[in-house]
Amino acid sequence: MSDHRYATVTELHDALRKRKVSAVELAEETCDGLARVGPRYNAVATVMRERALAEAKRADAALRRRVRRPLLGIPYGAKDLLAAKGAPTTWGAPPYRDQVIDMDATAIAKLKRAGAVLAAKLAMVELAGGGGYRYPSASLQGPGRNPWNVERWSGGSSSGSGAAVAGGLVAYALGSETSGSIGTPSAYCGVTGLRPTYGLVSRHGAMALSWTLDKIGPMARNADDCGVVLEAIAGPDTADATASGRRFRPLDTRAAAAAVKRARVAFAEEDIEDHASAEAKGALERGVAEFRKVAPKFARAALPALPFGPLVSTVYAAEGSTIFAELIEGERFEELVDTRQKAGLRVSLDIRARDYLQAMRLRNAVSAAFAEIFKVADVIMSVGRTITATPITQALDQPGLTASNPQQTKRPGNTGLIAAGNLAGLPAIFFPCGFGTDAMPVGLQLVGPPFSEPLLVALASAYQRATDHHTKRPKP
Numbered sequence: 001m002s003d004h005r006y007a008t009v010t011e012l013h014d015a016l017r018k019r020k021v022s023a024v025e026l027a028e029e030t031c032d033g034l035a036r037v038g039p040r041y042n043a044v045a046t047v048m049r050e051r052a053l054a055e056a057k058r059a060d061a062a063l064r065r066r067v068r069r070p071l072l073g074i075p076y077g078a079k080d081l082l083a084a085k086g087a088p089t090t091w092g093a094p095p096y097r098d099q100v101i102d103m104d105a106t107a108i109a110k111l112k113r114a115g116a117v118l119a120a121k122l123a124m125v126e127l128a129g130g131g132g133y134r135y136p137s138a139s140l141q142g143p144g145r146n147p148w149n150v151e152r153w154s155g156g157s158s159s160g161s162g163a164a165v166a167g168g169l170v171a172y173a174l175g176s177e178t179s180g181s182i183g184t185p186s187a188y189c190g191v192t193g194l195r196p197t198y199g200l201v202s203r204h205g206a207m208a209l210s211w212t213l214d215k216i217g218p219m220a221r222n223a224d225d226c227g228v229v230l231e232a233i234a235g236p237d238t239a240d241a242t243a244s245g246r247r248f249r250p251l252d253t254r255a256a257a258a259a260v261k262r263a264r265v266a267f268a269e270e271d272i273e274d275h276a277s278a279e280a281k282g283a284l285e286r287g288v289a290e291f292r293k294v295a296p297k298f299a300r301a302a303l304p305a306l307p308f309g310p311l312v313s314t315v316y317a318a319e320g321s322t323i324f325a326e327l328i329e330g331e332r333f334e335e336l337v338d339t340r341q342k343a344g345l346r347v348s349l350d351i352r353a354r355d356y357l358q359a360m361r362l363r364n365a366v367s368a369a370f371a372e373i374f375k376v377a378d379v380i381m382s383v384g385r386t387i388t389a390t391p392i393t394q395a396l397d398q399p400g401l402t403a404s405n406p407q408q409t410k411r412p413g414n415t416g417l418i419a420a421g422n423l424a425g426l427p428a429i430f431f432p433c434g435f436g437t438d439a440m441p442v443g444l445q446l447v448g449p450p451f452s453e454p455l456l457v458a459l460a461s462a463y464q465r466a467t468d469h470h471t472k473r474p475k476p
Contacts, residue, residue, distance in 0.1 A: 004029060005168035006473050009074055009225040012171055016063060016073045023063065023073030023117065027056035030075040030119045034169050038120070040150065042142040043163040044077075045121040051086040055117040062115060070228045072115030077164050077173040080121040081128060081207035082216070084108050091207045092139050092157070093126035095332040105205025106240065107174060107216050107233045114232040122160030122173055126336055128181060128209045129157045130320035131344030132313065136392045138338035143392040146189060147474040148440055152389035155185035161219050162189040166474065172220035172229050176206065178213045179312045179422045183445060186219060186430035187384030190441030192460065192470060193219040194226040197450045198425030199244035201230070202237035208323050210316035211242070212360075213422055222470050223431060223460035224250075230453060248453050256458035260294065263459060265446075266301035266377035268413035275415050277387040279436035284383050287433025287444050287469075291381065294462045301373045301380065306366060308416035312423050314351065314359040321348035367424045374449050379459065382414040384443035388436040421447045429456040432469040441472075 004012060004026060015021050031049040038044030052075060059073035083089045083101035090096045108118060123141035125133060136143035136153040144159025146152040147167035154163040158175030162185025165173050175182045177195045186193030194217045201216045208214060218229035227250040236245040251259060272284045292298060327333055328345050336342050373380060390396070414420075421428050428447045436442050448456050464470050 005033065006221070007171060008221045009070065009171050009228050012074045013070055013072070017068070023056040023059035024053060026073065027052040027075055027117050027119060030170060034120045037167060038164070038169055041145045041147055041154065041163040041167055042139070043123055043144065043160040043167065043169065045080040045090055045123050045141060045160065046087040047120050048084070048087050048118055052117050052119045055112065059115050059117060067115070069115045071111065071232055073117060075117040075119040075170055076111065077120040077122040077161065077170040078108060078118060079124050079158050079161050079173070079175050081124060081176060082108055082174060083205040084118060084121060087121050089121070090140055091127055092124035092141070094140055094335040094337065095327060097140060101205070103205055106202035106237045108205065110233045110235070116232070119170060120164070122164050124160060125157035126338065126341065127320070127324065128176065128178060128207065129341065130209045130316060130324065131341035131348065132317070133338040134340035134395050134397060135338055136396070138341055145392060146389050146440070148190065149389070151391055152440060153188065153392050155188035155389065157181040158185045158219065162186060162191060165189070165191045165219050165221065168473065172218055172225055174216060175219050176214060176216045177422065178210050178316050180418045182217050182219060183384055183418050183428065183430045187443040188389035188441065190432040190443065190469070190472065191219050191221065192223050192226055192432070193217065193430040194230055194453065194457070195428045196230060196234065196453060197244070197427045199242050200234050200246055200248065200451065200453070202240040202243045204237055204239040210319040212319065213312070213316055222464050223429060223457050226429070227457040246451055251454045251458050256461070259455050259458050260462045262297070263295045263379060263455065264297045264299060264377045265295055266373055266380045267298050268300060268302040268382070270411035270413035271382045271386070271415055274411050274413065275386045276383065279388050279438045279440070280386060280442045283434035283436050283442045284444070287442070288381070290433065290467055291444065291463055294466050295459060299377060301377055302413050303373070303416060303420055304369050305412055306362065306369070306420070308366070308419035308423065311359045311362055311366070312419040314355055315423070317344065317348040318351040318356040321345055321351065325349065363423045366420050370424050370426065378448065378455060379452070380414060380417065380447045382417045382445055384430045384445045386415065388438055388440035388442060417445065417447055426450060427453050427456060429460045431460045431464065434469050
């Protein structure tokens with residue numbers, strides 16, 4: 001593949017502006033790589049060459065007119081739960097393998113207006129894993145393979161998005177998160193992922209798993225690239241009643257430097273001391289030490305001991321089973337890949353209203369707990385995941401060391417931060433901080449109050465300017 005394979009958005013923008021490469025040439029290179037290398041990672045649902053070339057030709061025409069947009073002419077991929085003209089939208093599930101939704105999701109449409117070039121729909125866990133899948137193979141394309149080691153999982157449910165960015169197939173991708181589906185692939189694949197505040201990015205045209213939890217966000221090579229993409233896709237949308245109408249704009253250089261200098265970081269040392277696996281522990285400790293040099297104002301703070309995992313799973317299971325009730329009760333249900341997923345969806349139809357409403361009521365307690373922490377801190381830091389990527393043949397409940405099922409100790413710390421943050425609708429940024437003893441990536445996460453994305457991007461960007469973990473590349 002070409003020298004552009006691991007280029008950042010900024011580098012590609014400069015190359016296009018200086019006519020070192022045309023948008024059509026870049027689209028051809030990208031589509032060729034997706035077709036040739038994508039199957040190695042089970043990362044691609046559909047290569048969209050015809051659409052990519054048409055959009056690239058329009059981008060070249062705009063470039064000749066000296067139009068300056070940061071994403072103009074740059075190819076990307078989108079998780080296959082986002083509708084896009086020119087390709088099926090399979091939701092990663094066999095019953096929907098031929099589904100065509102003849103429209104662009106709002107996020108796709110906004111990127112088109114920004115001049116971006118859609119090159120592929122990317123693989124995902126079937127139905128975004130709403131039934132609680134047991135194996136990485138729960139996908140129409142097969143298990144997401146990690147570019148750092150194809151016998152390890154790329155994470156879910158945005159498995160193709162994480163693998164495609166890490167493997168150099170696209171400079172950035174859109175993923176989605178209900179509870180961990182941007183964070184886990186980012187941590188496992190060593191890329192940067194940004195989960196926006198609930199309602200910042202329209203979900204119109206995206207598969208719904210949970211009306212009150214789903215969020216769409218970018219995954220890229222660095223925090224600055226995530227910010228560029230988020231600026232393009234955030235904002236109002238009359239087609240999505242849950243859209244906040246808020247926009248995103250990154251801090252300028254001076255404001256970002258000042259914000260990083262004064263940022264107060266909440267951290268619980270037990271997240272690593274008590275919960276990190278032997279393979280991940282050393283690199284995570286070094287990553288936190290590096291971050292302290294960038295933003296030294298650390299203070300201890302931990303969430304209360306609430307059942308974050310069961311709460312979030314009750315919410316998305318109840319809402320998801322309602323959304324997919326027709327499938328669950330229909331003839332094509334058995335086409336789903338994962339046995340546990342099918343069992344979970346069936347059981348979810350019988351979740352009592354009382355249990356769902358209790359979980360929704362407790363979300364207020366979760367939000368209140370965050371509000372208390374944010375009185376003394378600007379962001380909360382924790383690990384992206386406490387473990388490195390698991391083998392693709394290993395059941396996901398073995399071992400039981402996960403974000404929603406941490407080790408039972410007297411010090412839970414903030415190991416439930418992924419589930420808790422999603423329950424509260426808070427933004428988070430996930431970024432790599434090194435490699436475990438098994439040579440697999442590990443990463444950290446920062447969570448902030450609603451609409452604190454400018455600070456999160458500034459902090460992660462400052463860390464990435466001081467380190468080089470995000471520039472590491474897997475062997476071809």
